[in-house]
Amino acid sequence: MRRLSTWITAAVLAPAFLMTVAACSPAxxxxxRIELTPEANAQALNEAEWINSPANPTKIFADLRGQMTTNPDDQITPNEVCATLKKYEExxxxxxFENEIRSASNKTVIGQCRDQxxxxxxxxxxxxxxxxxxxxxAVLNYGRINDVLALDLQNPDSMTEIMKNVYAEVDGGKMPALKTEEQLRDVSKGYVAIRGDVQPKQVILTFDDGPHPLMTSLIAxxxxxxxxxxxxxxLGQAAKRNPWxxxxxAREGHVIANHSYSHPYMGPLEECKGEDCRKNWVSEREALFELQKTHQLLFDLVGQVEPFVRFPFGAKTKxxxxxxxxxxxxxxxWxxxxxxxxxxxxxxxVLDRMMAQLDKDQRGIILLHDIHRRTAEILPELLHRLAKGGYSIVVLRAQDPMSRTQNVLLTGEEISIPTALLPTP
Structure with a gap:
């Protein structure tokens, strides 16, 4: 385990040292890697480090699927994957590992214990x-949905069923309405939102990285x-997989905005720590293509996209x-x-952490992710605590409605950063 911990630390923090480790011992x-996942998750300094970690389940299972395709004679068997995951069964x-276990693309990787x-x-x-x-x-009440696993999540009807049956419950009854206000912001000359310029006791709920057919549906x-x-x-790639x-x-009145297509690192290369982060890094030209591709895809799906961008990890170049x-x-x-x-x-x-941060500033933007079951399960209590604390919800939109349909990212033309906009050395 010590060798493994050293390998993970090197992979995240020190590419040169990783090469030395790799030369001395096999990866x-x-x-x-599966056994180290909990440790890597607990010790990650931030989300970027966790997502780029070789012990992240998404990376592990992508590599497993790749090995089954390219090197089937030298692969871990589904029984071995099962045995390793079942160590965490209690x-x-x-x-x-929930999203990877649930993913249909991993059925052959996990094997017969998947349902268990x-x-x-x-x-x-x-x-x-x-x-x-x-x-x-406050908790989720699943209503007449007796078995979540019986839902065909690749069928749009599953979201319809969830929306009809699932609700937030508190004190034995349905959660009362939370005061909500739509506000407009002038973004014509650019706009940077950290607290969203909201008043005291106002909160903006934001959800990244979806949509996910189950988690996003429960949150909605x-x-x-x-x-x-x-x-x-x-994310464009997630919307392409789950367009409905x-x-x-959008039909429910939520704001749809751009978080890139594949969640790469868009900040300066010199700030990208570790080999795996560098593998996930893209140039400014590639970053613009990611944003353009996603904006067009979302526009094609829902007819308008708010001219708002959240860079993956909050990382961007000048x-x-x-x-x-x-x-x-x-x-x-946020x-x-x-x-x-x-x-x-x-x-x-997690709930206590959010409320402590919020109570310190008394307002602001909350960062959540609609790809985690935990987020869906705790959202009712978060809303309940906000209501009890006297907070109301604000939803932001651009002041100019034309900016949702006429945008540089929707021209269909190749775009670049003009030299005049680049920072001077």
Missing amino acids: PSFKE DAKLFL LLRRLERIHAANRARMKAQGF ATLKSAQTKGIFFT VTQEL GLGAFLKAHGMGEFF NVDSEDWRFSHSNEA
Whole structure:
């Protein structure tokens, strides 16, 4: 395990040292990478480090699928994957692997224990809901959906069923409506949102990295039951896989905005730490293509896209920031980070963390991710705490409605950052 920890640290923080380690000893096996996942998640300094970690489940299972295709004679067997994952069967650490276990593309990788692991995950979620409900917390009520696993998540009807049945419940009844206000912002000369220029006791809910057919649907159902809205910073590749989810979000009145196509690192290369981060880095030209591709895809799906961008990890070059400003687009950050991706924290700890940050500033933008089951499960209690704390929800849109349909990212032409906008050395 010490060799593995050293390998992960090197992979994230020190590419040169990683080369030395690799020369002295072989890279860890898939089994070892899976075993290290909880430690890597707990110790990551930030989301960027976690996403770029070789122990991130998304990377592990992508490599597993690739090995099955390119080197089938030298692969870990589904039984071995099962045996490794089942070590967490009685542990909430299994949450770390939920999306990969649930993904249909990993059926052949995981094998026969997939259904067993999914059943176990549902039991853990149900136990957490029961515990939180007993403590007086707001929770999800799944209504007539007796078996989440029976839903065909690749069928748009599954989202319809979730939206009809699932709601936020508090004190034995449906959650009351949360005061919500739509506000306009002039982005014609650029706009940078950190707290969103909202008044005291006003909050903006933002959700990154979706849509996910289950998690986003559950979140949308909760928001609907509380009669409130959010801003969904959408990944193009996720919207392409689940177009009906993005379309339903738009029909429900949520804001659809741009979070890139594939979630690369768009900041300066010298700030990208570690080999895996550098593999995920893109140039300014590639970054603009990512934004353009996503904006066009979202426009084709829902007919309009708010001229808002949230760069992956909040990382951008000065040139990209100047480009958005020159073309009348808003750039969104946050001042309340849920860290809902860090599964070493309990549901209650994540909620406490958010409220502590929010109460410090008394206003602002909350960063959440609509790809995690945990986020969907704790959202009712977050809304409940906001209401009890006297907070209301604000949804931002661009002041000029034409900017949602006429935008530099929708021209269909190749775009670049003019030399005049580039920072001087």
